[in-house]
Amino acid sequence: MLKANHHAEPLGRREQNKIDTRQAIADAAFELARSVGPGAFTVDQVVERAGVSRRTFFNYFPSAEDALTVRMDLFIDLALGVFEQLPADEPLFGAIIRAFTETTRMEGLSQHGELFRMAGADPDLLRAQLHSWERAEARIAEALRARLGTAASELYLTALVGCVMSSTRAALRDWAVHTPPSAADSGRQLEARILAALTMLRDGFADPGALITPHPPDTPARS
Amino acid sequence: MLKANHHAEPLGRREQNKIDTRQAIADAAFELARSVGPGAFTVDQVVERAGVSRRTFFNYFPSAEDALTVRMDLFIDLALGVFEQLPADEPLFGAIIRAFTETTRMEGLSQHGELFRMAGADPDLLRAQLHSWERAEARIAEALRARLGTAASELYLTALVGCVMSSTRAALRDWAVHTPPSAADSGRQLEARILAALTMLRDGFADPGALITPHPPDTPARS
DNA sequence: ATGCTTTGTTGCACGGAGTGCAAAAATTGC
DNA sequence: GCAATTTTTGCACTCCGTGCAACAAAGCAT
Numbered sequence A, B: 001m002l003k004a005n006h007h008a009e010p011l012g013r014r015e016q017n018k019i020d021t022r023q024a025i026a027d028a029a030f031e032l033a034r035s036v037g038p039g040a041f042t043v044d045q046v047v048e049r050a051g052v053s054r055r056t057f058f059n060y061f062p063s064a065e066d067a068l069t070v071r072m073d074l075f076i077d078l079a080l081g082v083f084e085q086l087p088a089d090e091p092l093f094g095a096i097i098r099a100f101t102e103t104t105r106m107e108g109l110s111q112h113g114e115l116f117r118m119a120g121a122d123p124d125l126l127r128a129q130l131h132s133w134e135r136a137e138a139r140i141a142e143a144l145r146a147r148l149g150t151a152a153s154e155l156y157l158t159a160l161v162g163c164v165m166s167s168t169r170a171a172l173r174d175w176a177v178h179t180p181p182s183a184a185d186s187g188r189q190l191e192a193r194i195l196a197a198l199t200m201l202r203d204g205f206a207d208p209g210a211l212i213t214p215h216p217p218d219t220p221a222r223s
Numbered sequence C: 001a002t003g004c005t006t007t008g009t010t011g012c013a014c015g016g017a018g019t020g021c022a023a024a025a026a027t028t029g030c
Numbered sequence D: 001g002c003a004a005t006t007t008t009t010g011c012a013c014t015c016c017g018t019g020c021a022a023c024a025a026a027g028c029a030t
Helices: A013-036 A043-050 A054-060 A070-085 A092-106 A110-118 A123-151 A154-178 A186-202 B013-036 B043-050 B054-060 B070-085 B092-106 B110-118 B123-151 B154-178 B186-202
Strands: none
Touching (some): A013 A043, A013 A054, A013 A070, A070 A110, A070 A123, A110 A154, B013 B043, B013 B070, B013 B110, B043 B054, B070 B092, B110 B123, B110 B186, B123 B154
């Protein structure tokens, strides 16, 4: 187990207030999205819940949907922190997989799945999430660049990161479809899928053999 | 060379008018984006150029940025048409690569690159494009599902398509960075990159060896 | 504590985005 | 040509997103 790298600096009241406000807004937005549905609430409703002014909201987020991507950004923060602590000589795919699984263990997954599922109902939320993945991709590519140095071409690097993210997203999608209610082993279900997808990637998708969920739905994949 | 599958049905005036209007709006939006920059023009300016009412614009597109993704959607139309005509026993990656290269030969690439580069300057356009890629992914997955039948799991299928799109996107990005002006061999440059990225994918990213553009920029990659 | 500087919040105002609705115009079928 | 259908348009309305200036809170020095 890796230590959490908490940045536990003194952190003045200025910084803390901003973090709190940001979180309050994000929480308010999430609760609203959960209760009335994504895209079915206004910024005014959010700020009323969060206890800030309308103008302040837009100081933090450019749109209501962006307040719903905070969780993913934080998730990437964690994952990158984990990744940077892994030994530099560990095999690449192994390190990536470990960074993901280690992170999913400290962060709850249910909300991510819930948000992912919400995106199916609201194009604007979907776009915000895609943008979030894009930002994450850039950040991860950055971290990988630091790890691999100039040994790898830019194309190799960006394509690899893109594929890792795509595979992870496919796993999330599959998981969201086949594990709608919060099942007991929900976490393991997702982990298994991410692992399966990344393994396919490592093998160049040579074997179409069904590892998880054949074609018909409702096959809980006894893993 | 494959035939273009032109759907040359009679096509009444209703249908034709809609197509024309759609195209007029898309063209007007593209010209504006090109001259004043993406995100720097209003819907009113677009509709004035296109010669339609403001309300009509929103009958066709939900936002100004969406009018700029028409080209990519059409590109996918073409590519899918090509893909479906390829022999069913052709190796998967080969078929995908061929579908792409065949399509790039009939469609101009410069506008795609231009739009791609524009997205770096306007978050909303970027989101619209990401959404467009997402739609394309779904459509391609559909086509692949028809081709592979139930032999492949959903996860395999969606992960594969996602990775193909990601690799292509990485190639586009690399190309857009290293080939800013419309160079003479612009088309071949892009083709080479897409091929390189998809080859990396097929090989499971086992070899970080620099195929195109080592690390430093401005290395035209003698192909 | 007191004042001074820096930084974050709020209200206001304004232009633009997006949508429901009903009237008007264009296309189609007969 | 006439009636039915489909598309375009104008209007009105709400909500979004932002520049600006006044205001409040935190930091800093004495």
